[in-house]
Amino acid sequence: MTEHEVSGVDPPAVDQPGAVEPVVDLPEVDLLIVGGGINGVAIARDAAGRGLSVLLCERDDIASHTSSASTKLIHGGLRYLEQFEFALVGKALAERKRLLRMAPHIIWPLRFVLPHQPHLRPAWMIRIGLFLYDRLGGRRGRDLPGSRSVNLRKHIAGRPLRDEFFRGFVYSDAWVQDARLAVLNAMDASERGARVLTRTACVHAQRGADHWDVQLRGADGATRRVRARALVNATGPWAVSFLDQVAHVAHSHNLRLIKGSHIVVPRLFDHDHAYIFQQPDRRIVFAIPYEHDYTLIGTTDVDYQADPSAPRIDDSETTYLCEAASRYFKQPIQPSDVVWTYSGVRPLLDDDSDKASEITRDYLLLLDREGAPLLNIFGGKLTTSRKLAEEACDTLSPLFGAPRAAWTGDAPLPGGDLPGADFESFHEDFSLRRPWLPDALALRLCRNYGSRALRIVESCVRLEELGECFGADLHAAEVDYLIDFEWARTADDILWRRSKLGLRFSPAQGEALQRYVAQRVGDA
Template identity: 50%
Template sequence: MNNPESIVECDLLVIGGGINGTGVARDAAGRGLSVILCEKDDFASHTSSASSKLIHGGLRYLEFYEFGLVRKALLEREALLKIAPHLITPLNFVMPHRKGLRPRWLLRLALLVYDHLAPRELLQAARSIHFSTDKSGQGLQKYLKHGFRYTDAWVDDARLVVLNAVDAKERGARLFSRIECTALNQVDGRWEAKLESRCNSETQVIKVVARAVVNAGGAWAGQIQNLAESGLTTKLRLVKGSHLIVKKLYSGTDAYLFQHPDGRIVFALPFQDQFTLIGTTDLEYEGDLNQIAITDAEINYLCELSNQYFETQISARDVVSSYAGVRPLVDDGNDDAKAITRDYHLHLVDHGAPIVHVFGGKITTYRRLAEDVFHLLSAHFHNSRPDWTSKELLPGGDLSTTFPSRDNVLHRDAFVADCVLRYNFVNRATIQRMAQAYGSRIHVILEGCLDEEALGPELVPNLFTREIDYLVKNEFATTADDILWRRTKLGLFCSEADHARLKDYVKSYFASTKSA
């Protein structure tokens, strides 16, 4: 049956629930604007959960003279560490030198520039290492003699998106997942949008009247640009990046940066304690945006490169899981996909009601992008409130203080240890995971729990109904996959029976709330 159409008004409609869309919604809501955000699937269900999970300046971009992008990203690296110290953590990288590729002097010079392009308060400077004496050499091929160590940061990318969405909601924004913008027109100096959600036989329609629109549709941004008929015809190139996950290939907690003879850079990262994450590729993509997946050729490419550096050899049969995402990059005329700029492009069209189209960008620079979007629109709203998102913690970030600071970052390990001690009736690994994922909000989830029984049934290994209920009530989760792959990464440890059990529980949860 069809539900009647509802009509809502707002200052700003944001289309797209990835990192850029939720970042824009958070920024605007914090400035007092009324905000509506729509996402056709789950938050972070596409490119924003398919990154290399890094908050970094982009060392390889120096090779393409992208000094401005690298500096901007390095500044953001420090800011994000401070506003989400539970979720974003320093990570040491080892870059082996390989004869015949980039010379040692060039790598050392690049790292020197990387260290000094922006102020660095929290992370260590780069240095040379010899694998015969440095523990990072264990597990590497013996022909590799020396390299470099530097520090960037790691993030659970999908959770970063969700935390921005949660904060936007708590500041007054209205966010809708699994509802698609199917029409977008200017009427009497306002945007009128039609949002449609289909669930089984029911169709929900929401008509939104907005003073301005931000198109943050990611890989679908070009389609939304056409839907708006705003006169802008930006030429985009879709570039796919793929990653694979295998059983842990080496001991220790370092990440590795490997050079490929074709000029590409590939990361090998410690992942969920038991795995190694390897990626990414850079390939032009012209297929179905809803069916993006790693190819056999990409799997072989990443496995072969890993085998050139690690003693433990892998092949396609060792792949435990994989994922792929697509970035919409503005065509800069470069023939090489890996050389196209990753900096974002914002296009304001203000013939009548304004719309900002967002193209490209990196997860590291999302917060700065959101500020720049508002700067483009501020005159239209007569809103001159100062920038604020670098000064306010994301939910759960108050590990030792209630404001972004160096202390919060440095207190992270002590905070996790305190949680393990406080909730010693729960599996240690579970509490460590929860403390890192939720920060101080772990205490909200476990409030009143004095024993493991209070957490409810364990539907998936190390996942209890107390946490599941929190994710559904507070973090927009509506399916088992939302929980297993985006709110947590427990899908890696989940059997088919576990998945079915969780699916049934979530379905019954919504059935009971609907009938209540």
């Protein structure tokens, strides 16, 4: 089962004869942000913290598209050094350091093993690349371990690999729960005064000299009208269609849509390192420990022309990823081993690169002042989302005389306010104080929610008080928290974005959870 995003925008609706929709006028805001992916919610967070009035709308769920379909990494992009993207890599590595401090519960260090294939890249080239990678982010030996050569016949990561691989390199990057990163940004924005409307599409935007008149439509068909002093187009793969179909604004920029697909298979190795595998086509594929019992393999880079709302992995991509991993692992991977897949569409700036994998992952912020301000966001990635948002708000804030300056560089995300950003100490204390919690559940609550896990268990002294268990270790108390504080409105919101418990749920368990969520949301 795979969850895919629906865009933050909707084509203008055709009124049905005799249909009467309720219309609600919302208060005027400084900033209306369209799109609830990582860029939109990060901008909402930054802007709200600067004292601007902010409204964000997303047609579906937070992070229900590209932002939950990533390879789950906070990284500089080692392979981008080959394309001389030194500024982008340096910026991303600096952000990696910040994000590890801001959200130590959902982001943590991960060591990567690169088995050496001399005919693909010589060892000296890899050593130089890793030397630069270690230093571009300003590492001084105190943050993440540096890179080094390893003997794969002695290193634990060499055991699952084919015997022909005897030399490798190890370096550091970080893992992230991608959809949770977006949700936490939205939560912080909301707690700082922003209004976040999910299941709400922007269907029309009329530009005036000094404001935008915008129509929003909820899932219930109700129309809301809002006036905004500026509009932010953070619709990701729909950034161009938003300009064409909703805002009706002329533009000269194009996006190149690239589909990236991943497969999940039963666990292929028992250690905590990840792998980065070079391929004959000079692409790289990751194999990463995933949800304790699985291995995540990805990603592909395929030009995509269809509807970004419903990307699906195709047979050729599945075969490519299976063969990519099988070139390295002793245990061959077959398409029949795949237990889950997901695909996302990345909106990359079209720089006329011949290969999809060589297109820049940098972003462009384009402020249009031909009337009320319009800020278009083109490109971007998880790792640089905070910096992108800071630059966006630095661009917009002077237009409103925002009372506060940039502030997000050191501010923890919700749940990330752990003493010393020390997750292990927090987890140990949390578990010792609640011996009635099963170890696996205590760890998952700490990893998903950090200090906010206390809100789920604070009134409980035994497991039964967490309420009904729907499957795996998901209890009613956690579901209620997700509905009340994280905009969860369906079972899929919970199982495939705010957690990956869908991998462990049966169809019957999922249906029971959906019934509970529907009743709980209906009663809210």
